[in-house]
Amino acid sequence: xxxxxxxxxxxxxxxxxxxxxxxxVLAEQSGSTAVHAFIDGKNTLDRELWxxxxxxxxxxxxxxxxxxxxxxxxxxxxxxHTELGRQAAPGPYIPTLSAAQVIAEHGAxxxxxxxxxxxxxxxxxxxxxxxxxxxxxxxxxxxVSGTLRCLGAPDAAFVLAPAGDxxxxxxxxxxxxxxxxMWDRTRQVIDIRMQNAKPAAFLENSETLIQAxxxxxxxxxxxxxxxxxxxxxxxxxxxxxxxxxIAGFQALKHRAADLATKLxxxxxxxxxxxxxxxTNEPDADIWASLAKAEVxxxxxxxxxDCVQLHGGVGFTWDYDPQIFLKRARLNEVLVMPNPALxxxxxxxxxxxxxxxxxxxxxxx
Amino acid sequence: xxxxxxxxxxxxxxxxxxxxLAEVVPPDWKAxxxxxxxxxxxxxxxxWMAERSKVGLAIPHWPVEYGGAGLTLRHLIVxxxxxxxADAPQARMFTxxxxxxxxxxxxxxxxxxxxxxxxxxxxxxxxxxxxxEPNSGSDLAxxxxxxxxxxxxxxxxxxxxxxxxxxxxxxxxxxTRTDPDAQKHRGITYFIMDMRSPGVEVRPIRQAxxxxxxxxxxxxxxxxxxxxxxxxxxxxWRVAQATLASERGVIAFEGAERxxxxxxxxxxxxxxxDAAWLHDDQLRREFxxxxxxxxxxxxxxxRVLAESETPEASASVLPSIVKLSATVLRQRICSFMTRIxxxxxxxxxxxxxxxxxxxxxxxxSAFSGTIAGGTNEIQRNIVAERGLGMPRI
Numbered sequence: 001x002x003x004x005x006x007x008x009x010x011x012x013x014x015x016x017x018x019x020x021x022x023x024x025v026l027a028e029q030s031g032s033t034a035v036h037a038f039i040d041g042k043n044t045l046d047r048e049l050w051x052x053x054x055x056x057x058x059x060x061x062x063x064x065x066x067x068x069x070x071x072x073x074x075x076x077x078x079x080x081h082t083e084l085g086r087q088a089a090p091g092p093y094i095p096t097l098s099a100a101q102v103i104a105e106h107g108a109x110x111x112x113x114x115x116x117x118x119x120x121x122x123x124x125x126x127x128x129x130x131x132x133x134x135x136x137x138x139x140x141x142x143x144v145s146g147t148l149r150c151l152g153a154p155d156a157a158f159v160l161a162p163a164g165d166x167x168x169x170x171x172x173x174x175x176x177x178x179x180x181x182m183w184d185r186t187r188q189v190i191d192i193r194m195q196n197a198k199p200a201a202f203l204e205n206s207e208t209l210i211q212a213x214x215x216x217x218x219x220x221x222x223x224x225x226x227x228x229x230x231x232x233x234x235x236x237x238x239x240x241x242x243x244x245x246i247a248g249f250q251a252l253k254h255r256a257a258d259l260a261t262k263l264x265x266x267x268x269x270x271x272x273x274x275x276x277x278x279t280n281e282p283d284a285d286i287w288a289s290l291a292k293a294e295v296x297x298x299x300x301x302x303x304x305d306c307v308q309l310h311g312g313v314g315f316t317w318d319y320d321p322q323i324f325l326k327r328a329r330l331n332e333v334l335v336m337p338n339p340a341l342x343x344x345x346x347x348x349x350x351x352x353x354x355x356x357x358x359x360x361x362x363x364x
Numbered sequence: 365x366x367x368x369x370x371x372x373x374x375x376x377x378x379x380x381x382x383x384x385l386a387e388v389v390p391p392d393w394k395a396x397x398x399x400x401x402x403x404x405x406x407x408x409x410x411x412w413m414a415e416r417s418k419v420g421l422a423i424p425h426w427p428v429e430y431g432g433a434g435l436t437l438r439h440l441i442v443x444x445x446x447x448x449x450a451d452a453p454q455a456r457m458f459t460x461x462x463x464x465x466x467x468x469x470x471x472x473x474x475x476x477x478x479x480x481x482x483x484x485x486x487x488x489x490x491x492x493x494x495x496x497e498p499n500s501g502s503d504l505a506x507x508x509x510x511x512x513x514x515x516x517x518x519x520x521x522x523x524x525x526x527x528x529x530x531x532x533x534x535x536x537x538x539x540t541r542t543d544p545d546a547q548k549h550r551g552i553t554y555f556i557m558d559m560r561s562p563g564v565e566v567r568p569i570r571q572a573x574x575x576x577x578x579x580x581x582x583x584x585x586x587x588x589x590x591x592x593x594x595x596x597x598x599x600x601w602r603v604a605q606a607t608l609a610s611e612r613g614v615i616a617f618e619g620a621e622r623x624x625x626x627x628x629x630x631x632x633x634x635x636x637x638d639a640a641w642l643h644d645d646q647l648r649r650e651f652x653x654x655x656x657x658x659x660x661x662x663x664x665x666x667r668v669l670a671e672s673e674t675p676e677a678s679a680s681v682l683p684s685i686v687k688l689s690a691t692v693l694r695q696r697i698c699s700f701m702t703r704i705x706x707x708x709x710x711x712x713x714x715x716x717x718x719x720x721x722x723x724x725x726x727x728x729s730a731f732s733g734t735i736a737g738g739t740n741e742i743q744r745n746i747v748a749e750r751g752l753g754m755p756r757i
Contacts, residue, residue, distance in 0.1 A: 233752050248757040253748035260747050261688045268660035268667075290656040342649040349652070350642075353635055360624055360655075362662055364441055 010075050018061065018076055022083040025052060030087035032320050038090055039185035039323065046090040054122020063100055067116035078219040078274045085223030088323050090186040092125040094220065095151040098212040099126040099160040102167070105208050111201045115169070127152025127159040127172070127190060130334055132209050137163040143196035144168055151334065153188050154179045158200065160209065167206070168199035184326040211285055213335045214292035215277065218270050221299035221331050225266060228324035229259045232306040252309065259302055266295045283359040286348040293338035296331045303328040368420040368433050378442050385450040388415050393453055394717035406532055409457040413488055416455065423486055426466055430482045437673060440614050448621035457529045459615070461491040465537060467610020472595045472603045481535070481556065492533035494524040494557065494581060495604070502742050505548045505601060509583060511540035511555065518555065518593070520586040530566050530579035533559045537607065543598050554600035556592040573728040574714050612672040613683065617665045620690060624662060626719035627655070627697065641704045654696050661690050681751035684743040691733035691740060698727035
């Protein structure tokens, strides 16, 4: 269980209700069989979940109420992404909801009004660069040009991307968009090519997209890592060799205990970053960067070990571990490379320390 | 206003402790202790307990009727937090006296035992624990030290090991075997033993880090009055569970908070001196990585404390998870410090005054975390079996 705790702005009961609601729906609709069918192209789980998410208000979870959202901020988003990760749910949640955060924080009133209600209602989804600091459009006159590799669905309504010293929202109606086949089939990546496209809006330069994506990917990893561990331990209790369940072998039990320990640390790492972000602490970026780096690497370790603990079937297409392993590998490289995120956090820590602040404050 | 007078106002209580610590903790205590011999260490420990006693902080968590102040867990957390912040000495020699003895006597002792023995602790009695034996470590219930009834006494023969500060102890909480034919958990009896009794011999054990905190006890025809039995004969295993559960996480919490200040001070000095490791990509990233885990660990300890007063606490494996993560993290941090210190870090030095000033000493000492109090391997069994429901074979 993650321990995303409430702050003054959001009460615990609302967050608990959100988690319970999301977890219940996803357990029923995005179970192992449905996800396997989806990655084999036999259903449209992503679309069905998206319309469910829209009708239940999940897509507005981080959007302020006056723009049609639930106003649950990064706490609500962390819970939603954790539960989506737990069921390896397909859909453009990370790009769309992260873009919404940027618009809500940095968009002019007209921009917020134009886009946020449409996102909250599920009418549109968004695309963002898989690695925002390594991607940029070039500006010439009133147009932007370039190629972007993005997280997002091929029918995304707009892309949010850096262009020179500003950020732009560009509608994708006329742009060249190509879907990129990925190992992680629960995610959609697209290449967008645009030539002198006219941005629908300009936003001030900010780190919000990186922070929002870092928290989203970290939350997804926490839920997914716990889920693949639970599934693996359940398998170990039924798989018998040498006349007994393999879960009884101490060599394997100790590995499972180490996975449980890692998961507890991952949850707190995420919770700390979410809490610092929600309360607008100056060290929030340090902890969001570290959370993404630490948690995604731990997820890769866990998913890898879960394949191995399954033995032969862990290496098959038909069992679940491969789905999580591929999701883990993609999560690990999204947003920014983890070494760069640690350097980013190190720079933030050095600046805070030189200014005489502690980045390690923690209430009792 | 004294510290205890402020107990109903937590911020004032905290401030009073902070003021007292600023006044009473000698700035050079670490340097002194780094060079101290055994006698100086003991004298210093006794001095520190006496100072705490003067302001009501020797046994603040005990009920008022036994001389304590009846403070809540919340207060203990504040005390621990302030001790860590001030880098105050720890009352290491009194851990069994202050935590494990009352944790055992309150639920299982007779009124006479509580009156007699708890009063002594407040006056500075040192207690040790006689649980482990050379052949009973992780398999504690296999212990073989014999206790045989002889009139109104029991006669003890056997050997105990890893008893911290037993060389200086006045009394011992002791596990013995009274029924060798019963199933191993059912033939154990729990006693209080006077360490000055004839037949008690203690030899210090020198550790890999050069210090001698543990003792080995040789017990030869030691006579213990029957009235010094805690609980019933052959019911000692159940009583021992109370002893083992008596530490609810405050010590680990204080340790984690001390480590936070150590790491922060170390980092600030590295920044000021523009230390070479800050420019080494791999080392700098490794540092950031354990900084994140350190913060997560501090949050986990807060959860252990919050959970410790709930009905779920006794079944929770969270303390085992925390022990696994915190002790391995401590080793990682000390390993890092050892590597960046180079050959100079290999110069023999114990207990330096700077944080991580003797990285090899800290690195070697970190094994006490992964081995003592139930090895990490035993903790993994607990997490897997009780937490994850994996079968026991």
